[in-house]
Amino acid sequence: MTMELAPPADGIERLYRETREALAGYFRRRHRAIHVVEDLLHETFLRLMRRPDRLGEARSPRAYLFGIARHVSAEAWRSAEPPAADGRVLETLAAAEPDPRLAAARETIAALPDLQREILDLRFQHDLSYAEIAETLGVPVGTVRSRLHNAMRLLRARLAQEDGASEGSPDHESRSA
Amino acid sequence: MNPEALEALVVDRELGELSPEAADLLEAYLRLSPEARASAGAMAAAVGVARATVRNHPGLAPIPRPGPVPLPGWTSWLARAAAAVLLLGGGIWIGRRAEVGSAGIPAGPAVAATGSPAARAANPWARYQVAYDARRGAYTVARHP
Structure with a gap:
């Protein structure tokens, strides 16, 4: 899979470091499997990179990222893969x-x-x-x-x-x- | 102050959404009214219980709804048949193009192997091979298999 992206906005890597744990926690609560969480986290930032100009327009970069994460999570569920398919369950009810x-x-x-x-x-x-x-x-x-x-x-x-x-x-x- | 307005202010205060001035006014009002103070205490306790409950039960977070409702029987089969025909036709076309155009074209750059989980977690692009094309002013991203 290849795609073209606009050049990265300054500070995106810093934003990643600052929000990684929070976003990983968000995905963990919804998907509960290590490999899925990591993929979804990276997918979130990849989408951010496609339109870095929108990050500048957002009032809160953190909220903007959570908004992307929410869409990424919904799409992952739509792909119909069962959660924790590899058995590595992170949390139990x-x-x-x-x-x-x-x-x-x-x-x-x-x-x-x-x-x-x-x-x-x-x-x-x-x-x-x-x-x-x-x-x-x-x-x-x-x-x-x-x-x-x-x-x-x-x-x-x-x-x-x-x-x-x-x-x-x-x-x-x-x-x- | 009516009870609903008081409850709303208490919730906002407990969640840090009330300005310091408004919080001071609320505090002054509660000092004058024991009844309101009891009601505010109950609401503040409810906020605390809600926080504990949400944090202890990840299952309460809503799961995004799965995709749209599938098409009814015959429509679904029709769609699958159409997709199969398109795939077959597309495959034949691409195959012919590849045969015609393959002579003398060098192979593209190989995609690097996936890094360790720790390395992948270290930065947002570790799962992707990124190359900057200065001529077009854009990044090309290839996802590791």
Whole structure:
């Protein structure tokens, strides 16, 4: 496979060094296989190199890279290769949650629409700001803010419900006595 | 302040998205209202639980949807047949062109062997062989097999 690219913008290698771990973490959470993560990371930077001028136009280079990474990840899934095909699984899903509050939180978040879960992931796992999330997902900042607030409201209500249930439980009563 | 506005401000504060001035005003308001303070505490706790949950459960990150829905039966077979005909025709054409044009043309540069995983991780281009063509002002990239 060969292709032509525009000359590289200054500092792309520095950007690679600065964002490599964050982007690798992003791909690991979605693909969970070492060789796939590395390929996707390099594919992300290759795409960046095709249009380095766009990097200069981006308000946040980091958010712009996450935006590319998101497309690269989606395309990798479309190629229908099963994740961790070589058996080198990096992470496994946690077993049953011992803390009922965390279990309730997990259920609540799992039931959210994809966009909302993606916003939570970019914020809490990858530490992107509202503005960076908006740029990554191509949505207005107001949308990011309102979806996040809405998710937190739902979660808070669910946690309050959980706390109410545990306060009324025999276990809680025996502990309080 | 209505409860929704208060919750939104608390979430923004917990996520570092509130300006210092707004954070000071919020703090002053909470000092005056114990009820609001309790509500803000519950919301701040919810943000903490959300953070812990997202970090502990990578499976909660949405997986991009797989490709478009496949075409229905007969349409799919028709598309495959058309693709097979195109591939066959293209192959014959390329083969004939190669036979005509191969005499006297030197072989292109060989693609270098893939580096070690550590070397590949060290820079973004390690999986690719990059050569700069000054005449055209562009890079040519070949991906290692």
